[in-house]
Amino acid sequence: xxxxxxxxxxxxxxxxxxxxxxxxxxxDDSIYIPNLSYRTGPFAATGTPLMNGQxxxxxxxxxxxxxxxxxxxxxxxxETGYNTEKGxxxxxxxxxxxxVTQPWSTGITLQVLPKSNxxxxxxxxxxxxxxxMADGKVFQWAFNPPSSYWDGASMILRNISDGNLDNLKDKxxxxxxxxxxxxxxxxxxxxxxxxxxxxxxxxxxxxxxEMQNQSAQWLQIRRERPDFVLMWGWGAMNAGALTEAxxxxxxxxxxxxxxxxxxxxxxKLVGEDGKGYRSVSWSVPxxxxxxxxxxxxxxxxxxKSLINQGEGEFDWVFYQRGLxxxxxxxxxxxxxxxxxxxxxxxPEQLRWGLENLNxxxxxxxxxxxxxxxxPFNTSxxxxxxxxxxxMLQWDGAKFVKASELLTPDRAAIEPLEDKEAQEYxxxxxxxxINEECKM
Amino acid sequence: MEFLDNILVxxxxxxxxxxxxxxxxxxxxxVGGVLYALIALGFVLIYKSSRIFNFAQGxxxxxxxxxxxxxxxxxxxxxxxxxxxxxxxxxxxxxIERVVLRPLVNxxxxxxxxxxxxxTLFLIGFGELIFGGENKVMITKExxxxxxxxxxxxxxxxxxxxxxxxxxxxGAMLLVAGLLVFLNKSKIGRAIRALGDDHQxxxxxxxxxxxxxxxxxxxxxxxxxxxxxxWGARAGVSFALEVIAFKALPVLMLGGLESVMGAIIGGLAxxxxxxxxxxxxxxxxxxxxxxxxFAYMLALLVLLFRPQGLFGEKIIERV
Numbered sequence: 001x002x003x004x005x006x007x008x009x010x011x012x013x014x015x016x017x018x019x020x021x022x023x024x025x026x027x028d029d030s031i032y033i034p035n036l037s038y039r040t041g042p043f044a045a046t047g048t049p050l051m052n053g054q055x056x057x058x059x060x061x062x063x064x065x066x067x068x069x070x071x072x073x074x075x076x077x078x079e080t081g082y083n084t085e086k087g088x089x090x091x092x093x094x095x096x097x098x099x100v101t102q103p104w105s106t107g108i109t110l111q112v113l114p115k116s117n118x119x120x121x122x123x124x125x126x127x128x129x130x131x132x133m134a135d136g137k138v139f140q141w142a143f144n145p146p147s148s149y150w151d152g153a154s155m156i157l158r159n160i161s162d163g164n165l166d167n168l169k170d171k172x173x174x175x176x177x178x179x180x181x182x183x184x185x186x187x188x189x190x191x192x193x194x195x196x197x198x199x200x201x202x203x204x205x206x207x208x209x210e211m212q213n214q215s216a217q218w219l220q221i222r223r224e225r226p227d228f229v230l231m232w233g234w235g236a237m238n239a240g241a242l243t244e245a246x247x248x249x250x251x252x253x254x255x256x257x258x259x260x261x262x263x264x265x266x267x268k269l270v271g272e273d274g275k276g277y278r279s280v281s282w283s284v285p286x287x288x289x290x291x292x293x294x295x296x297x298x299x300x301x302x303x304k305s306l307i308n309q310g311e312g313e314f315d316w317v318f319y320q321r322g323l324x325x326x327x328x329x330x331x332x333x334x335x336x337x338x339x340x341x342x343x344x345x346x347p348e349q350l351r352w353g354l355e356n357l358n359x360x361x362x363x364x365x366x367x368x369x370x371x372x373x374x375p376f377n378t379s380x381x382x383x384x385x386x387x388x389x390x391m392l393q394w395d396g397a398k399f400v401k402a403s404e405l406l407t408p409d410r411a412a413i414e415p416l417e418d419k420e421a422q423e424y425x426x427x428x429x430x431x432x433i434n435e436e437c438k439m
Numbered sequence: 440m441e442f443l444d445n446i447l448v449x450x451x452x453x454x455x456x457x458x459x460x461x462x463x464x465x466x467x468x469x470v471g472g473v474l475y476a477l478i479a480l481g482f483v484l485i486y487k488s489s490r491i492f493n494f495a496q497g498x499x500x501x502x503x504x505x506x507x508x509x510x511x512x513x514x515x516x517x518x519x520x521x522x523x524x525x526x527x528x529x530x531x532x533x534x535i536e537r538v539v540l541r542p543l544v545n546x547x548x549x550x551x552x553x554x555x556x557x558x559t560l561f562l563i564g565f566g567e568l569i570f571g572g573e574n575k576v577m578i579t580k581e582x583x584x585x586x587x588x589x590x591x592x593x594x595x596x597x598x599x600x601x602x603x604x605x606x607x608x609x610g611a612m613l614l615v616a617g618l619l620v621f622l623n624k625s626k627i628g629r630a631i632r633a634l635g636d637d638h639q640x641x642x643x644x645x646x647x648x649x650x651x652x653x654x655x656x657x658x659x660x661x662x663x664x665x666x667x668x669x670w671g672a673r674a675g676v677s678f679a680l681e682v683i684a685f686k687a688l689p690v691l692m693l694g695g696l697e698s699v700m701g702a703i704i705g706g707l708a709x710x711x712x713x714x715x716x717x718x719x720x721x722x723x724x725x726x727x728x729x730x731x732x733f734a735y736m737l738a739l740l741v742l743l744f745r746p747q748g749l750f751g752e753k754i755i756e757r758v
Contacts, residue, residue, distance in 0.1 A: 040563060042679035044572030179728050204722075207731035209685050212674040213474070215467040216717045216730060223460060223718075236679030239574055243674050247588070247601060265574045269675045308571055310512070 030072040031333060031344050033058065034094035035102045041081035042211065043235030046263050046318065047104070051077065052307050053322015054102075056299045061330065063298045068330060071343045082235070084108050091115070099350050100124050100329060106182035109133075109142075116141035117432055121347040122354055124332070126325045127152075127259055127282060131185060131413075134384035135421040136355060140434045143354045145328060146376035146387035147282045150417070151408035152258045153186040153230070155280050157193060159391055159406055160228050160256065169198040174226035176217060176233065176241055179205035183232045186258075190230075192416055202226060211237040218244040231257040238266040242274055252276035252394075259283075259389070264316040267394045275396040282374040282389040283321040284401050287314060290368030295323065317392065317399050324373045331357055355380045374405065380437035386410060450719035459596025464718050465711060470604045472710020473611045477666045478687040479694065479702035480615070481659040486696045487635035488655045489540070491551045495558040497684025499660060502562050503528055504667025504676045505570040508578060517581035528660030529653075536652045544648070563678065572678060577671035579603060584672060607669040614665055615703060618658070622699065627654060635697065689734035693741050695751025705749065709734045 035054060038047040058075040061068055078090035087108030091101060101116070101123045103109045109129040116123050123142040125133070131148040133139045147155075161167040175190060177183030187203055194201040202224060204217050214237075221229060229250065233241055238261050245255055253276040262279025286292065292314075299305045300314065307313040336345035336353030345353065357378045364373050376387030386408055393402035425431035454461045478496065485493040506527050510520035539554050579586055585602035592598075622628035633641040634651055642648060670680055690709055694701025713733045721729030747753050 039572050040567055040678065042677070042682050044567070045574035045675075045677040045679070048572040179731070203726070205726070205728040207728045209682055210728070210730050211679060212670060212683060213471055215471065216714055216722075217727070219460075219464060219467060219714075219718055220722050220727065222463075223457075236574070236674060236677055236682075239677075240674040247599070266675075269574065269576050308573055311573060313573075 029343070030074045031068070031099055032074045032076065032097045033100060033102075033329065034076045034078060034090075034098045036080050036087050036090045036094075036104050036108060037077040038080050038082045038104065039077075040079060041083070042208065043082040045265055046235050046238070046260070047082065049263075049265070049307070049313055049316050049318040050322040050325070052305065052313065053319045053324075054326045055322075056295055056305050056307070056319075057323045057326035057330070059299050059304050060295055063302070063304065064294060068333060069337050069343070071337075073330070073333075080104065080108065084111055088112065095119055095121055099333070099345065099347050102325075102329075103129070106130065106185060107180060110181055113139070113142060114428055120351075122332075122351045124329055124354065126328055128182065130424075131189070132417045132421040132424060134382060134386070134417055136379065136381050136383040137434045137437050138421040138425050138431070139383060140432065141351060143378070143383045145354075145357065145378055145383070145385040146359075146374050147389055147408065148384050148386070149185040149232075149258065150189040150413050151384070151386055151388070152280050153189050154193075154408035154413055155389055155406040156230055156256050156258070157190075158409060159280070159403060160254075165193060165197040165409075170200075171227040172200045172202060172224065174202040174204055174221055174224065174229045176204045176206065176214075176221075176229055176231045178211075178232060178234050178237050179207045180234075182234060182260075186230075186232060188420065189413060189416055193412065196412075206233070206237050206241070211235065212240045214240045214244045217241075218248045218250075221250060222248055227254065229255045231255065231261045233257065233261045238263060239269050242266060242270045242277065245277075246270050246273040253278070256280065256391075259321075262392055262399060263318050264399065265311070265318075267399070272396040274394050277394045278402060279317075279392050279394075279399070280389050280406065281317065281321075281392045281399075282387060283317070283324045284372055284390060284392065285315055285317050285320040285399070286370065286372045287320075289370055289372060291323070291372070292320070292368075294368060315398065320372060324369065327367060327369065327373070328357065328359070331359060331363075354378065355383070357385065359385075379439055380434060381439035445724055446720070449723070453719055457596060458594045459592075459598055462593065462598045464714055466598065466600060466604075468711035468714030469707065470608060470710070471714060472707035473608050474666065474669060474683075474706075475686050475690050475710050476615070476703045476706025477611050477662060477669070478684055479690040479706050480618070480699065481662040481666070482687055482691055483694075483696060483699055483702045484618075484631075484655055484662070485659050487699075488631045488651055489551070489634070490548055490638075491540075491555060492548075492696070493659065494552065494555040495562060496659065496663065496687070497681040498559045498562045498566070499528075499531075499663035500667045500670070500684065501676070501678055501680045502531070502566050503660060503664035504577065504671045504680060505566055505575065507664065507668070508575045508671070508676050509570045511578050511581065512575075517578050517583075520578070521582070524664060525661065528664060529657050532653050532656035532660055535656055536649055540652055541649060563681075566678070574675045574677040575671075577668060577676050579672045582668065584668075603672050607672075610665065610669070614662070615699075619699060627651070631655060686734070689738040691748070692738035693734075693748055695748030697752055698748070698750035701748055701750030709737065712737060 037051040058073045067073055078094055080087040080090050082105055084107040088111050091112050101121050103112050109125050125144045129144045131150040133142040133144045134148055190201050255277050257279040259281045267274045313319050332353035335356050336349040340349045360375045374387035374389055376385030378385045388405055388407040390401050391403035392399040481496040485491055507520055507524040510523055584606050587602050589600045630646045690705040694705025713730045716733050717729050
């Protein structure tokens with residue numbers, strides 16, 4: 001009881017302390033990295049391991065290397081609860097000293113996107129956000145490496161059609177998606193590809209209050225009998241969909257999710273029944289890699305990590321993806337430091353760094369993360385890199401790699417990306433275009 | 440003409456063409472309705488006895504379910520974790536009465552409502568600190584809740600009934616029946632109703648406000664635990680369970696805030712009607728996800744004609 005009381009007092013003190021504290025100030029000997037995180041609310045179960053991964057990578061660099069090239073990295077979280085309004089508040093609260101914005105929600109990304117031109121702080125949204133952000137000339141300050149949602153949709157379709165989308169002619173494909181900007185993101189591309197290749201697209205939205213009771217959506221799936229169900233789910237929606245799929249006895253090998261719908265914690269709810277479910281992913285867990293061993297030695301074993309070891313979080317796809325997300329950011333900072341010969345690059349210099357990422361296989365290996373991240377590189381014109389990804393498959397207890405490297409059909413995506421980027425710029429005119437980029 | 444056909448003819452033709460599917464839709468609606476009714480009951484009980492709209496009912500569902508699973512994770516068998524969780528909910532009820540409600544006696548309703556928002560925020564933070572934010576698996580098998588399904592083949596088709604859903608429906612019915620007997624036949628039940636009718640009169644005949652509040656909050660905690668087990672068995676236990684409390688709001692609007700029967704009938708009506716509307720009208724005509732607003736529209740329609748809800752008390756105040 002005493003321990004409980006102490007915990008309660010400590011938690012109250014922490015909450016009060018967090019409420020009154022100001023964001024950490026940027027200093028010459030440190031780089032301030034805010035993260036608009038969510039460890040509370042309906043999406044906490046999926047957000048927490050990702051945030052733990054991001055946090056632990058920064059902790060590793062500070063503990064093992066004394067920071068990055070002698071500069072301490074100050075990682076700071078602002079809790080949004082995956083709520084767009086709170087996300088914008090967090091952005092405003094942290095932007096004064098921030099070198100980067102990590103919005104962590106497509107809704108928040110869309111709100112912050114116009115502000116990035118004014119505040120001139122790069123937005124880093126790895127594997128999420130608005131797919132046309134790939135167009136670096138239009139979205140000068142926004143980055144979504146190594147693959148966009150449209151890349152993900154294209155890779156899934158290529159995989160389920162054995163590489164030829166014409167094989168999907170006359171098939172019916174359901175898109176079970178969160179009724180949120182994130183969930184709706186692949187629809188324009190899927191509609192275009194459905195029209196071109198002759199398959200029927202059936203979008204099935206899931207509202208926030210229906211995430212855990214998707215019987216209506218799965219009754220529709222039972223009635224419509226789609227050949228494949230694609231899932232753009234998040235938070236409790238993933239677990240809700242998987243349990244309903246098991247209940248409906250929908251064939252798991254015809255059920256494929258985007259990378260945010262491939263969370264070990266969700267699949268553990270269905271265990272063996274979820275065997276065969278696949279999720280496309282640009283990261284793969286590799287707990288034996290040198291990087292993971294260093295994480296264990298310097299962060300986990302020293303008690304500096306927040307991961308739940310009892311649940312096996314160390315081995316999870318999402319935890320290790322969180323590590324890779326911070327690795328991408330740190331590579332950008334590193335590139336900026338070298339290019340401008342500064343210890344603490346400013347946001348504009350970091351933008352250059354993120355436009356010149358070169359995470360090829362050799363570099364990934366040098367980071368000790370062999371096979372954990374898809375190789376990619378960015379440029380001033382390409383803010384995504386379009387590295388592709390692999391198919392991960394649930395074997396009843398964990399996700400395993402189940403395909404060779406998949407790549408998106410850029411020829412099909414690029415025209416739509418250009419069109420949507422131009423439409424966005426026109427709708428938000430005057431919208432600055434990066435004329436200096438000649439690529 | 441086609442528009443009218445889609446609204447007035449086609450849905451009923453679809454129902455007649457696949458009656459097994461209609462039975463499945465009705466069953467799923469019934470299960471959903473029972474679950475909505477359970478959440479609404481927690482609100483009604485507290486409102487009846489104290490005129491407090493308990494905003495914390497949703498987070499109590501999460502807290503109760505997480506406590507049960509958390510205790511089991513610590514190595515306690517389910518038959519010990521379950522009664523221990525009930526003890527935790529009793530301690531919570533006593534704490535809320537002592538720390539939050541007692542100092543606010545005679546304060547305006549809105550102050551008490553705000554206090555329940557405070558309880559919600561505290562339980563979110565405290566729960567996260569103790570149990571973490573990860574999704575946890577409900578200990579369905581350990582609680583001896585069957586997980587197979589019955590499959591029937593009426594009209595040449597099939598209807599699948601999950602045994603855990605059936606258990607939830609039977610369990611909820613028993614809980615509600617027990618609650619009705621307790622409220623109507625026991626001395627404490629009558630005291631709760633007396634407090635709900637008239638605080639001053641109840642106090643003047645010696646009913647202890649603080650004791651009754653503890654009992655009512657404890658019963659709301661028991662209902663929260665039952666709700667948490669049932670919902671948790673469907674899609675895991677996480678803080679997302681809190682969101683389902685919003686589904687109880689239209690049930691309360693429809694059934695009336697003071698009526699146990701209103702919560703039950705309102706829950707069942709909304710559960711079944713929203714499912715039927717979604718499947719036969721919402722998905723084909725409106726792109727789906729009508730469950731997000733259908734219940735509110737239904738409740739609004741009822742409020743136009745009966746502002747106190749279907750079973751609420753009509754309050755006439757003399758001025």
